[in-house]
Amino acid sequence: MDTTVYQPIPGTPPAQGTPAVRARSLTKLYGKGEATVRALDGVDVDFEKGAFTAIMGPSGSGKSTLMHLLAGLDTASSGQGFIGDTEITALGDNELTRLRRDRVGFVFQSFNLLPMFTAEQNITLPIELASGTVDKEWLATLVQTLGLGARLTHRPSELSGGQQQRVAIARALIAKPEVVFADEPTGNLDSRSGAEVLSFLRRSVRELGRTIIMVTHDPTAAAYADRVILIADGRIAGDIDDPTPESVLAGLDALRTLEGDPADALAAGPTGSTAVRA
Ligand SMILES: Nc1ncnc2c1ncn2[C@@H]1O[C@H](COP(=O)(O)OP(=O)(O)O)[C@@H](O)[C@H]1O
C-alpha cells in the first residue's frame, strides 16, 4: 500500500474544485473601545474559479474592506482568507508581498498608471519588476482583446480614461494571476467607457478564463458579472446568480427594507444607475 503523503508545493495551482478565493468567519475591527467599528463581521464566502463576481452593498457596508483583506492588502482581526489553497491570513509580510506580486492582479478606480511610461511599458511593468519574461503571445492576446493595438506607444496623458483603464486591466492580467480584484473600476469613467471596460472584464473571464472579483455600487455594472454578492453591515446579505440591473436593484431594495433606515446611504441618485454611492 502506498502511504506516501504528498505535501502541496507552495505556488502550485490549487486542486480542481478549490475555489479561487475563500473567506471563513473573516472579521475586521477598526479602532478601539467605544469607537470600534466592525467593518467585517464573520464573512463566509467562496469565489469560484473562472467566474466574474461583483460585490455590492451600501456605502460603508464593508465592500472595500472585504476586498482588501482577500487581496492581502490589509490584515484581518480574526477568521481566515484563502487564495486557492494558501491561507493568506497566515502569511507574513514578505510572503504577502510575494503573493500579491505573483498571484493577484489589481484594478483601481484611479487607473494608477505611471505617466512617463508608454501603455506597453505600463502593461509589462509587473513582469519587469519581477525580472520575469513577458509572454509575447499573451501580451498580443490581451492587447487585441482590449483593443489597445494602436495605443501601445502612447503615454497615459495621450489616452482617454477608458483606454487608460483598459491598459490597467492588461497590466493586471499580464502575469496571469489566479484572481484579479477590481475596486470600482468604472468609478471614474463616463457610461460608454465604463460599459467598454465592463465588457472587457467579462470577456477576460469568458474567453481568457480569468477570475475577477469586482466591487461596485452601480447595479448596471454589477449586471455584467456572473454573480452578485450583497453585503450589509459587514455581513453577506444576499447572493444573486445571473444578475440583471433589475434583480440587483431589487436585491438592494430588499436590503434597505431589512435595515429599515431610509436615511442610509441608499438614497436614490439622479440617474438611478448610480443609486448607491460607495
Ligand atoms: N482605515 C479605517 N479606519 C477606520 N474605519 C474604517 C477604515 N476603513 C474603513 N472603515 C470603516 O469600516 C466600514 C466599512 O468600510 P468600507 O469597507 O470602506 O466600506 P465600503 O467599501 O462598502 O464603502 C465603514 O464604517 C468605514 O467607515
Ligand SMILES: [Mg+2]
Ligand atoms: Mg469602498
